[in-house]
Amino acid sequence: MILNFRNVYLDNASTVCGPYEAKGPLSKNFDKKYTDDLYCKERSFEKAEIRLLEDSIKILLKKTKLTPKDIDLVISGDLLNQITSSCYGALNLKSPFLGIYTACATSIEGMLIASTFIDSGKVNNALISCSSHNMSSEKQFRNPTEYGSPKPMTATFTATGGASVLLSNKPSKIRVVNGLIGTIVDYNQKDAFNMGAAMAGAAADTLYKYLSETNTKASDYDLILTGDLGKYGKEILKELMLSEYNIDLSKNYNDCGTMLYDLEKQKEVMAGGSGPVCSALVNYSTIIKGLMKNKYKKVLLIATGALFSPTMLFQKMNILSIANLICLEAI
Amino acid sequence: MTNKKYDYLVKKHTPKEDKVKYALIAFLVGGLLGLLGETLIRVYIMLFDISRNDASTYMIVTFIFFASLFTALGFFDKWVSKAKAGLLIPITGFAHSMTSSALDYKNEGPIYGVGSNVFKLAGSVIFYGVVSAWFFGLVRYLWEVLV
Numbered sequence: 001m002i003l004n005f006r007n008v009y010l011d012n013a014s015t016v017c018g019p020y021e022a023k024g025p026l027s028k029n030f031d032k033k034y035t036d037d038l039y040c041k042e043r044s045f046e047k048a049e050i051r052l053l054e055d056s057i058k059i060l061l062k063k064t065k066l067t068p069k070d071i072d073l074v075i076s077g078d079l080l081n082q083i084t085s086s087c088y089g090a091l092n093l094k095s096p097f098l099g100i101y102t103a104c105a106t107s108i109e110g111m112l113i114a115s116t117f118i119d120s121g122k123v124n125n126a127l128i129s130c131s132s133h134n135m136s137s138e139k140q141f142r143n144p145t146e147y148g149s150p151k152p153m154t155a156t157f158t159a160t161g162g163a164s165v166l167l168s169n170k171p172s173k174i175r176v177v178n179g180l181i182g183t184i185v186d187y188n189q190k191d192a193f194n195m196g197a198a199m200a201g202a203a204a205d206t207l208y209k210y211l212s213e214t215n216t217k218a219s220d221y222d223l224i225l226t227g228d229l230g231k232y233g234k235e236i237l238k239e240l241m242l243s244e245y246n247i248d249l250s251k252n253y254n255d256c257g258t259m260l261y262d263l264e265k266q267k268e269v270m271a272g273g274s275g276p277v278c279s280a281l282v283n284y285s286t287i288i289k290g291l292m293k294n295k296y297k298k299v300l301l302i303a304t305g306a307l308f309s310p311t312m313l314f315q316k317m318n319i320l321s322i323a324n325l326i327c328l329e330a331i
Numbered sequence: 332m333t334n335k336k337y338d339y340l341v342k343k344h345t346p347k348e349d350k351v352k353y354a355l356i357a358f359l360v361g362g363l364l365g366l367l368g369e370t371l372i373r374v375y376i377m378l379f380d381i382s383r384n385d386a387s388t389y390m391i392v393t394f395i396f397f398a399s400l401f402t403a404l405g406f407f408d409k410w411v412s413k414a415k416a417g418l419l420i421p422i423t424g425f426a427h428s429m430t431s432s433a434l435d436y437k438n439e440g441p442i443y444g445v446g447s448n449v450f451k452l453a454g455s456v457i458f459y460g461v462v463s464a465w466f467f468g469l470v471r472y473l474w475e476v477l478v
Contacts, residue, residue, distance in 0.1 A: 139435050143452065144428075144431040144432045144434065144435040144451065144452070145431070145434075145435055146403075146405065146407070146435065147411075147427065147428060147431040147432070147452065148409060148410065148412040148427070149411065149412065149419065150411075150412050150416070150419075152348055154345055154346065187332075187337045188337070188338065189341070197341040197345070200341075201332070232344045232345060232346065235344040239340055239344070240332070240337075243340075244332050
């Protein structure tokens with residue numbers, strides 16, 4: 001079901017990144033960079049992630065000239081158990097807090113919830129943030145951080161950073177047009193090193209539903225962006241859309257995971273970036289700037305999340321996935 | 332879309348890993364490590380005038396020490412991933428797995444952190460090592476008693 005919004009605007013956004021993202025092609029667009037230290041001046045990777053999220057909130061408040069008291073609602077999510085980075089990171093705001101989780105689809109989920117709250121008149125504004133950290137995710141989901149096991153080419157690299165965005169009912173240059181909450185899909189995927197394959201199906205499902213329900217074509221949008229399918233997942237989605245639904249994505253489609261890093265030079269990222277902050281870093285910096293400068297008129301942002309749990313995978317269950325979509329328009 | 336068709340698409344867009352190349356790298360690195368080990372044994376025999384058995388133990392301890400040190404210094408993981416299984420299968424891989432686990436959990440303290448997580452990866456190796464040693468010991472014992 002399409003969620004239509006009449007009175008929701010994107011005020012501003014902030015991005016903070018780690019060393020690998022700072023070496024990437026979008027580096028100049030980020031507000032703050034920790035260029036040489038994955039610990040971000042903290043004593044553990046988990047604390048570093050909290051700091052990244054906290055930093056992004058501070059920068060956003062500064063940019064929008066608001067104080068914590070002015071924020072009606074905070075919605076935040078991340079990858080760690082009990083979404084710890086979000087809880088600790090939002091502590092100092094002392095604003096009403098909603099914690100959310102749909103893995104790497106979190107940022108758009110937050111924007112959809114916030115837009116619904118704002119459009120219904122329950123709140124005037126909402127701050128949505130998310131974070132991920134390459135090392136804290138490795139530690140939780142895979143092997144110890146200093147353990148070097150060979151990875152296949154389809155593996156993706158969790159992005160390090162924190163990103164926040166402020167939505168409000170006060171008119172600005174960018175309007176939140178509508179969106180679609182994704183459904184959980186299961187395409188029988190079991191390879192934890194090929195998340196792109198697990199998520200491409202969810203992206204296709206959401207995009208097809210959105211286009212058919214809004215009666216629009218892919219070519220009606222200046223840009224269609226998926227979150228973190230990576231180099232190979234992107235190809236799966238393109239072929240799937242064409243063969244199954246006859247929708248051509250060859251002209252105006254890209255994937256944030258392949259944009260955040262230079263895949264040729266930064267070989268350590270393998271198939272590209274992933275993690276909740278991967279799409280947020282690209283969307284909140286480059287895409288929002290593009291909309292503000294009227295480089296794009298209308299964009300579709302699809303955040304894709306692999307709802308992956310190592311425990312369930314060891315118990316022979318499939319990797320589920322979900323994709324949330326939001327449409328932004330420059331006015 | 333059926334899962335079968337989806338699987339076909341995934342397979343089509345999954346790059347082929349060059350297993351022959353990886354095996355060759357692992358063979359060469361592992362072999363070089365073996366050569367280095369043998370050289371060390373001979374050097375220890377000459378230097379300390381000890382038996383070959385003792386010298387092997389010294390060699391193993393040396394390897395464990397350097398694998399752990401290099402892990403702690405933060406570059407051994409890059410070597411391991413480049414060398415494929417070449418550094419992972421020998422004793423260096425075992426030491427690497429323990430040190431990396433210990434490093435990861437140092438912030439959670441000596442008991443709930445390092446102590447309970449140091450065998451996170453190596454635990455399986457030790458457990459199945461002990462189980463198979465017991466099993467083969469039993470087979471050998473029965474063989475000697477019955478035959």
